[in-house]
Amino acid sequence: MKLLLSLLAVTFLCSGWEIFQNQFLGGDFETRNETGYGVGAFTVGASAVATLQEGALCLKLKPGKTSAQPFTILRCKQFPGGTHYLVKAKIRGKGKVSFGFACQFDLEGCGKKEGLWKQSIMLSQEWNHISYDFDFSTIPLDRPLFLVRLLTEGTELFIDDLEILAKWDDAIKISASPGTLLVPQGETLPEQTYNVYPLNAKGQFLWSDTFRESRVFPAETIAGKACFTLPEPPKPGLHRLILTIGGFSLPKDVLVLSQNEISSLKNAAAKSSLKGNVLVLGDSLSDYSRGHNWVDIIQGLLGEKVRFYNLACGGDHCPKLAQRLTSKRAYYRDEMYEDIWSRKYDNVIIFVGQNDTVSFEKDKYAKPQVAIGNVKSSFKTIIDEISKHTNAPITIFSGISTPQEINDKNKATFHYRFGIPAFVEDYNRTVKQICAERGLSYLDIYTPFSALENKASYFRPDGVHLSTAGHLHLSKIVLEQMK
Numbered sequence: 500m501k502l503l504l505s506l507l508a509v510t511f512l513c514s515g516w517e518i519f520q521n522q523f524l525g526g527d528f529e530t531r532n533e534t535g536y537g538v539g540a541f542t543v544g545a546s547a548v549a550t551l552q553e554g555a556l557c558l559k560l561k562p563g564k565t566s567a568q569p570f571t572i573l574r575c576k577q578f579p580g581g582t583h584y585l586v587k588a589k590i591r592g593k594g595k596v597s598f599g600f601a602c603q604f605d606l607e608g609c610g611k612k613e614g615l616w617k618q619s620i621m622l623s624q625e626w627n628h629i630s631y632d633f634d635f636s637t638i639p640l641d642r643p644l645f646l647v648r649l650l651t652e653g654t655e656l657f658i659d660d661l662e663i664l665a666k667w668d669d670a671i672k673i674s675a676s677p678g679t680l681l682v683p684q685g686e687t688l689p690e691q692t693y694n695v696y697p698l699n700a701k702g703q704f705l706w707s708d709t710f711r712e713s714r715v716f717p718a719e720t721i722a723g724k725a726c727f728t729l730p731e732p733p734k735p736g737l738h739r740l741i742l743t744i745g746g747f748s749l750p751k752d753v754l755v756l757s758q759n760e761i762s763s764l765k766n767a768a769a770k771s772s773l774k775g776n777v778l779v780l781g782d783s784l785s786d787y788s789r790g791h792n793w794v795d796i797i798q799g800l801l802g803e804k805v806r807f808y809n810l811a812c813g814g815d816h817c818p819k820l821a822q823r824l825t826s827k828r829a830y831y832r833d834e835m836y837e838d839i840w841s842r843k844y845d846n847v848i849i850f851v852g853q854n855d856t857v858s859f860e861k862d863k864y865a866k867p868q869v870a871i872g873n874v875k876s877s878f879k880t881i882i883d884e885i886s887k888h889t890n891a892p893i894t895i896f897s898g899i900s901t902p903q904e905i906n907d908k909n910k911a912t913f914h915y916r917f918g919i920p921a922f923v924e925d926y927n928r929t930v931k932q933i934c935a936e937r938g939l940s941y942l943d944i945y946t947p948f949s950a951l952e953n954k955a956s957y958f959r960p961d962g963v964h965l966s967t968a969g970h971l972h973l974s975k976i977v978l979e980q981m982k
Contacts, residue, residue, distance in 0.1 A: 582635060582636065582666060582667055582743060582746040582747070582748055583632055583633065583634050583635065583636065583666040584600075584632075584633045584635065584663055584664065584666070585630065585632055585662075585663070585664040585666060586598065586629075586630070586633065586645065586661075586662070586664075587628065587629065587630045587631075587660075587661070587664070588629055588658050588659065588660055588661040588662070589626045589627070589628055589629075589659045589660045590626070590627055590629055590656060590657065590658050590659075591622060591623060591624055591625060591626045591627065591657050592622040592624075592655045592656040593622050593623075593624070593653065593654065593655050594621075594622055594650070594651040594652075594653055594654025594655065594656070595620065596622060596647055596648060596654060596656050597616055597618065597619040597620070597648045597650060598616070598629070598631060598646065598647050598648075599615050599616035599617060599645075599646050599647075599648070600615045600633055600645055600646065601646055615634075615635075616648075617631050619648075619650055622654070622655075622656060626659070636703075636743065637703075637705065637713065637715050638705075638713065639705045639707040639713050639739050639750075645663065666746050667746030667747040668745030668746055668747060670696075670697065670745070671695075671696070671700060671744050671745040671746075671747040672694075672696040672747075673693055673694070673695055673725075673742060673744065673747060673749045674693065674694045674749070675691070675692070675694065675742075675749060675751060676802070677795075677798050677799075677806070677807075678796070678797075678798030678799025678800070678801075678802070679752050679754055679791045679795045679796045679798070679799040680751060680752070680754070680799055681754050681756060681761050681796075681799060681800070682753055682754070682755045682756075683755075683758045683761055684732075684735050684755055684756060684757050684758070685732055686732055687731075687732050688728065688729040688733055688753065690726050690727065691726065691727045691740060691751060692724055692725070692726050693724070693725045693726075693727075693742050693749065694723060694724065695720045695723055695724065695725045695742075696723060697720075698720060698722060698723040699720055700725075700744045700745065701717075701719060701720065701744070702718040702725070702742060702743050702745065703715050703716065703718050703742075703743055703744075704716040704717075704718050704727050704740060704741065704742055704743075705739075705740070705741040705743065706727075706729065706739075706740055707738060707739045707740075707741075708733070708734055708736075718743075718744065725742060727740060727742070733753065734755065735756070735757075736754075736755055737753070737754055737755075737967055738753040739751070739752050739753070739790065740752075740753060750790055751790075752790035752795065754791055754796075754967065754971075756971075760971070764796070764800060764971070764974065764978070765800065767979050768978050770979070771797075771978045771979075771981070772981075772982055773801060773846065773977075773981060774805050774845060775805065776805075776806050776808065776842060776843060776845050777805055777808065777845065777846045777847075777848060778808050778810065778839070778844045778846070778847045778848065778889075778891070779794055779807055779808065779809040779810060779850070780810055780820055780847070780848070780849050780850070780851075781811035781812075781815065781848070781849065781851055781896075782811060782812065782813060782814065782815045782816065782850070782851050782852075782853050782854055783811070783814065783853070783963075783964055784811075784850060784853055784964065784965055785809060785850055786809075786811040786813045787813060787964050788964075788965065788970060789809070791967060791970065792965070793965070793970040793973040793977065794807050794809045794811075795807075796970060796974040797974050797977060800974070810835045810839060812835060814854060815851060815854065816851055816852075816853075816868065816869050817851050817852075817855055817869065817873075817874055817878055817881065818869060818877045820849070820881055821877040821878075821880040821884070823836050824836075824839075824884040824885070825880060825884055840888040840889070843889070844889050844891040845891055846891055846892060847889065847891050847892070847893045847894070848893075848894050848895075848896065849881065849894070849895045849896065850895075850896040852896070852897065852898030852923065852926050853898065853899065853917060853918075853963065854868065855867060855868060855869040855874060856868070856869075856898055856917070856918070856919065856922040856926050857915055857916065857917050858915065858916050858919055858922060859914065859916075860914040860915065860916075864916050864919065866922075867925075867926070871925060871926070871929050874930070875929060875933065878895075878930070878933050879933075882933075882937055882939070892939070893940070894939065894940040894941070894942055894981055895930050895933070895939060895940070895941055895942070896942045896944055897926075897927040897931070897941070897942065897943045897944050898926050898927055898930075898945060899918075899923070899944055899945060899948050900918065900920070900923065900945050900948040900949040900951075900954070901917055901918030901948075901958060901963060902918075902955040902958055902962050903918070903920075905958070905960070905961070906918050906962045909961065909962055917962065917963045918962070923945065931943075940981070942980055942981055944973060944976055947972075947976055951972070957969035957972055
């Protein structure tokens with residue numbers, strides 16, 4: 500058994516793991532944010548209220564105006580499907596609760612969600628240990644939410660020493676070619692080959708059609724190779740293939756596109772000068788949709804010519820990126836940076852700006868989150884720190900142009916506004932000037948995204964994060980323009 504996530508109560512206070520209330524579930528919460536800047540408060544409903552009990556070093560939850568919907572204890576960026584997870588914690592309080600997972604299967608942010616719930620339990624004032632096994636052996640989950648339902652009026656739940664453990668066989672090793680696989684519409688899926696150890700291990704393949712319906716196929720390993728073929732051409736859209744053996748799993752995302760779309764991307768890839776090890780530092784525009792985002796699409800197109808190391812973390816802006824590179828403090832997902840300089844890089848890409856230029860209702864949308872002076876000083880720190888460790892050329896992407904109509908509509912609900920053109924354009928001018936002064940490359944993605952018709956289709960419904968179409972478009976821009 501492997502410890503996947505250990506969320507002791509003290510970690511909530513010190514190491515930056517998020518206590519997260521997703522808009523899908525509703526609810527209020529207050530917690531320290533991941534950068535340690537103080538208390539952050541978000542209100543998107545009234546189903547629950549959570550506070551960190553600093554003296555007791557535990558999390559306290561109580562119902563809000565209604566307890567009909569569950570409260571999210573932990574949102575995970577990505578869990579591998581095809582395995583079992585063991586959830587352990589200490590709990591006490593009063594009233595009745597139940598624990599479970601809600602599973603997100605569609606990376607566009609609007610797909611199927613299902614729940615796996617355990618039987619409800621009555622709380623007492625004494626600390627009690629809980630231990631639940633969740634079986635995802637046939638579920639191609641991607642972004643599960645660990646939840647608790649507060650089932651009775653007046654319920655109060657204290658939770659401590661939360662652990663989520665993945666159960667797998669340490670001896671199993673699985674590898675395959677990285678990157679997204681592009682398949683022309685109407686054609687059969689090329690045989691997919693995985694390298695497996697032990698050489699005769701048995702398992703199963705999970706094939707999900709656009710992450711909504713999944714099928715299970717037996718996986719036989721012969722001489723260290725496990726091969727998968729699909730009996731019929733896959734439907735257009737996004738799919739995921741997972742090989743799981745002994746609780747260990749490896750996903751492969753597949754995009755079925757028109758022949759014209761694939762030909763256009765392959766032509767751009769054939770002319771691209773990208774090669775070698777490429778370090779990507781960024782925010783959710785490079786972090787979300789892992790498996791089929793712009794980084795993975797280019798990786799799949801260029802194959803062995805290039806190897807991306809994508810360290811992007813959702814929520815990052817340039818001051819936080821500067822802190823990650825220079826500080827030994829613990830940050831949200833700081834483990835991604837642990838061995839950042841353990842390899843040689845041939846290119847470095849920096850793509851932030853989305854969170855730098857967001858504005859908030861409390862400021863009357865009059866200024867961006869990160870002032871231009873802070874952008875300048877942060878990039879100086881970032882560039883200086885990178886240059887201490889590598890001579891690889893650095894390319895900084897501009898901020899992106901987002902659909903105005905969606906962001907204008909969403910600000911009434913979320914009380915923030917992404918992509919105000921004046922703020923993004925000011926950021927872009929600053930970054931372009933920095934690149935000119937430091938002899939770096941500047942890649943303008945703002946202009947081509949500004950020119951798009953039906954721009955909303957290139958973004959998820961939130962108007963902030965790229966849809967599959969958006970990642971495909973960005974992939975082509977990078978392949979054609981990055982030198």
